Amino acid sequence: MAAQRSTLKILGVVSALVAATALGNAALAANPKLKIGFVGVTSGPAAAWGTSNVRSMQTLADMWNGAGGVKIGDKTYDIEVVTFDDQKDPKLSIQGMEKMAQQGIHYVVGPNVDDGAAAVRPVAEKNNIIYFPYAFPKTLYQKPASNAVLGMVANYQSGPAIYKYLKDNKGVKTIAFVAANESDPLSQRDSGVEAAKALGLKVVASKDTYANDTTDFTPVLTPIVALKPDLLVLSGVAPANAPLLIRAARELGYTGLMSTETAQDANVLKEGAGKLADGFISVGGASTPEIRSDQMVKFIDTYTKKFGEYNDESNTKVYALEYIVDTLKANPAAVDNIGEFKKTMDTFSAPNPYLKDANARLTYVGMTSFGQKRQLSVPMVVNEYENGAFKTLFVGHVD
C-alpha cells in the first residue's frame, strides 16, 4: 500500500513537471521566430572578425527578445540567430549559405572576407538571400549583382580620407604599405597605393608582405623601417597582428605615423603593444564615448555581461542586424520577399539608435562607389589610440 502511494506520488510529480514544461514551452512559443543567419569566420587566427559579428547579433537578439520581441507589421517575432563557422574557407562559406537556404533564411550577415563573399554569391542569388558581407570587392555591390550589402566602410572610402587628413594636418609626404599575403589585405593595399598616389604622396614601399600566421615581424619590417616613411599603412591588418607590427616597428626605431583602414580593438592594442601603440590610427563605428548614445552604452554593457569582455569591432558590427530588422519593420512584406526588401532600401530611413546625434539616421548608401544603394551607412569614425582607449580624430560619411 505504501509502495503504491509512493508510485502515485512520483507519477503526480512527473505529471506536474510535464504539464509545467508544456505550459512553459507554450509560453515561450508565443512569438514566432524570425531566423537571421550568420556565415563567417569564428575560429582560427581571424576568429575575432566573425565572433564580434555573432556576439553582436546574439546580444541584440537577447535584448529585443527579453523586451518581448520585435514588432514587424502586425506580428511580433523573437529573433533567432543561426550561425555557421566557415573557417575563412570559401568552400565552407558556400556550405554555410546552403544551410541558411535550407532553413528558409532570407537575411544573412557575412561572410567576413573577399573570397568567401564572392563564393556565396550564386547560392545567395539562387535562394533569394540578401547577405551583408564585410568584404570590399566592388563587383559584389555593383549591378548586375544586387543581393550583397556592404556592412561597413570600405578601405577605398576611408583610406583616402585618412591619408588626406594626415597630409594636411601632420605633413605626411611619404608613405609605405605592408600587407598580409591574402586577398583582402592585398586588395586593400593596392587601392591604398592608388589613393596615396592620387593625393600626390610618394609611395616608398608597396610590395612588402608577410604570411598571415607570422608571429615575429622584425624581419618583415626591417627593410621598410630603413626607408623612414612618414606614414606606415598596415593594410587590412588582422586585430591580432596589429600590435605585433606596431611593436616591431617602434622597437626598430620607427618614429613616423601608423594607420590601418580596418577596425581594431583597444584592449588588444594595449596588451600587445602598450604605449608603443599611442598615435595608431584606425577606423571604427560608434566607437568613442564622445559620439555614442545611451542605447550603445546599454548594448556594450549587455555584451560584456553576456560574453565576459567587449570587442571594439562590435561598434561597427552592431549595425547589420539593426538594419535588417528596421528595414523589415519599414516594409513587413519583406520578411519573406527580398524583392520588397530591395525596394525599401532605396527610400529607407530610420533614427540611428547608437549615436548621440539626434539627427543621425540609418540609411542605405553606396551610390558613389557602387552606383546603387548596397552599403550600410555606418559612421566612419577615424580613431587615434591613446593610453588604452580610442579618441575620435574625425568623423566622415560615405554617400
Add this chain to the structure above:
Amino acid sequence: MEQVIVNGLYLGAQYALIALGLTLIFSLMNVLNFAHGQMYVLGAFVTYTVYGQWHLPFVVALIASSLTLFALGALIEMFLFRPVIRRSKREESTMLLAAAIAFLFDAGILLIFGEKGHGVPKIVRGVLNTGAIIIPYDRILVACLAVVFIAVFMAFMQFSRVGRAMRALAQDRVAAQLMGVNVDRYSMIGFALGALLAGLIGGLLVAITGVSSGIGTAVSTKAFMMVMIGGAGVVGGAIAGGFILGMLEAVGLSVLHAYGDITYLVIFASLMVFLAIRPNGLMGKPWG
C-alpha cells in the same frame, strides 16, 4: 646585413626550441604530433594568465606553463596514445588521433581564452642600438634563454638515466625493452617532455609575439618544416633545422622583399628539391 644575421639567429633559436619537442615525440613513439602547435599556444596562454593577468613573476609563469603541459602531455600519452598504439597496427591511427587532439585543443582554447589576441607586459625594457644592429633587450634575453634551454635539454638527454633510457627507446624499441627499459613509463615521460618544451617556448615567446587562439596549426607547420630539414627524430637535426629556417626567413624577407611575398615560396620550393635529394633530411633517423 648584420641586422639580417641577428634576426636570423634570434628566429633560429626560438624555432629550434619549438622543433625539439616535436622531434623528441617522433623519435620515441613514431607519432607525428599535429597538436604540437596547440600545446605551444596553451603554454603561451598559461603564461599570459599567470604573468599577464595574475601579475606573478615571469619565471613562475614559465614554470606553470611547463608543468601544465608536462602533466597534460603525460595524460594524453597514457589515456589516448598508449591504448591506440597498443590496439592499432596502422600508423595513421596515431596521426588521426593527434589531429583530433589538435582540433579539440583549438576549440577548447577558443572557448576558454576567447578570440582576441593577447599580450603581456615586456619582461625587459629597452633596445640595443649599435647603429648597424637594432634589437630589443627582451629578444636578446629570449634568444639566450632558448639556447640555455636547448643546452640543458641536450645535457639531460645525454647524461641522465631517463635521457639514456629514452635514447635507447628511440634507437631500438624492442632491444630497449629486452634490456629492461620500461617502455610505457619512458614513452609517457618522453611525450610529456615534448609537450613541456612546447609549453615552455610558448610561454617564453608570449612576451615577444603575444598569443591568439588559432595560431597552433601555423606553429605546427613550421615545426614540421624544421624537422624535415634537419631529419625526423634527430635532436641535432631539429636544432639545425630551426636555425636554417630562421636564417632563410630573415635573409629572404630582406633580400626578396621587393618582389612581394615570395620568401616562403622560395623556401618551400627549395625544401622540395632538398627532400628529393635527401629524403631523410640533413641528419636522418635514428639518433643517439
